[in-house]
Amino acid sequence: xxxxxxxxxxxxxxxxxxxxxxxxxxxxxLPSYIxxxxxxxxxxxxxxxxxxxxxxxxxxxxxxxSIPRRDVKPLARxxxxxxxxxxxxxxxxxxxxxxxxxxxxxVIADLKIVEAAAHRMARARVLKRHVISSWDAVLDYCRTxxxxxxxxxxxxxxxxxxxxxxxxxxxxxGTVDHVPVYPREVAKRALELNASxxxxxxxxxxxxxxxxxxxxxxxxxxxxxCGALGITLHDHxxxxxxxxxxxxxEGYLSTI
Numbered sequence: 001x002x003x004x005x006x007x008x009x010x011x012x013x014x015x016x017x018x019x020x021x022x023x024x025x026x027x028x029x030l031p032s033y034i035x036x037x038x039x040x041x042x043x044x045x046x047x048x049x050x051x052x053x054x055x056x057x058x059x060x061x062x063x064x065x066s067i068p069r070r071d072v073k074p075l076a077r078x079x080x081x082x083x084x085x086x087x088x089x090x091x092x093x094x095x096x097x098x099x100x101x102x103x104x105x106x107v108i109a110d111l112k113i114v115e116a117a118a119h120r121m122a123r124a125r126v127l128k129r130h131v132i133s134s135w136d137a138v139l140d141y142c143r144t145x146x147x148x149x150x151x152x153x154x155x156x157x158x159x160x161x162x163x164x165x166x167x168x169x170x171x172x173x174g175t176v177d178h179v180p181v182y183p184r185e186v187a188k189r190a191l192e193l194n195a196s197x198x199x200x201x202x203x204x205x206x207x208x209x210x211x212x213x214x215x216x217x218x219x220x221x222x223x224x225x226c227g228a229l230g231i232t233l234h235d236h237x238x239x240x241x242x243x244x245x246x247x248x249x250e251g252y253l254s255t256i
Contacts, residue, residue, distance in 0.1 A: 034071055038064055055086040062114060066106040075102045090115040091148035119145050123168065131163050131199070131234075138165075138199075139237075139244060146203040146239045154181050154202040158195035159234070167193050181218050187225040197232040201239065209240035211252065219247060 041057055050058055059076035067075070082100055083089045089097075094108045122141040131138055138157070146153055158167040169189065172180050181202075190198055200222065202215075211219075215238065223233045236247040247253045 037071075056080055058086055059089065062110060063107065066110045075100075075107075078102065087148045090118070091150075093150065096150070126165055127168065128164060128166070131157065131159055131165050142201050142237055142239050142244065146201065147241055149203055150205050152203060152205060154200070156186055156189070157199040157201065158190060158193045159197040159199070160194070161196045163197060163234075166195060181222075183218070183221040183225040186222050187229055187231065190226060190231050191229060195231065197234050198226065199234050200236040202237075203239040207241035209238040209243060209245040211236075211238055211245060211247065211250075216252060219252065223253070 038060075041053070041061055044052055045058075045061060053061075056073065056076045059079060060072050063072035063076060078100055079089045079097075080086075083092050083096075090111055092111075094112065097103050097108050097111065122137075122144040125137040126134055126141050129137070142155075146155070153170060154172045155168060155170050157165055158169070160166050171182075171186060171189075186198070186200075200219065204210075215236075219233075219236045226233055233253065234248065235253065238245040238247075
């Protein structure tokens with residue numbers, strides 16, 4: 001990812017604008033009603049933070065950077081109508097975002113930059129830290145990176161002998177209800193990293209984190225492959241829209 005230069009509202013966007021055409025303004029400045037509205041939103045954000053703002057206003061603040069000379073409230077509402085909430089807008093695939101009228105490369109890039117920043121911050125709270133004592137941070141990281149995806153993703157958290165997270169790697173992406181997982185590849189990678197334990201994580205785009213029969217069989221295969229190498233499977237987390245399922249907490253691992 002390349003560094004993004006800072007832009008103020010009077011400057012051009014990162015890409016040549018291809019969103020809905022902006023009306024020419026003789027003065028070269030925003031109409032006062034739009035300019036005042038933007039300043040009020042900024043002031044409210046700086047005073048009360050994100051909790052003081054509904055999703056559409058937070059989206060407006062982001063869209064100000066990409067679309068410097070147009071009322072972006074209708075576009076923020078269109079995004080929420082399409083995807084449901086702020087998190088799902090950020091997590092939406094670029095090709096799906098591009099189908100929303102008025103959304104082009106500048107907006108898509110800014111939304112994905114914010115998403116990447118959120119993931120990076122959540123990951124920093126768990127990487128190279130004791131996972132068991134930082135379990136809430138681990139769950140928060142999994143929710144942030146996976147809960148709002150529209151396709152399945154399978155990740156493995158690799159731990160050392162002190163249960164410190166040494167690597168977090170994506171092992172596969174799939175469709176809305178399936179992701180290919182290869183137990184031998186998971187075990188092989190654990191050996192390459194000199195990992196002593198691991199945690200499996202994947203999401204259910206349907207929103208229901210209940211494990212399927214296929215999930216249980218796959219977990220059993222990985223547990224056997226790793227167990228033969230002296231590697232411990234601590235847990236398998238399935239991330240839904242609003243909650244998670246822990247194989248360990250629900251008793252699935254105790255029967256494997």
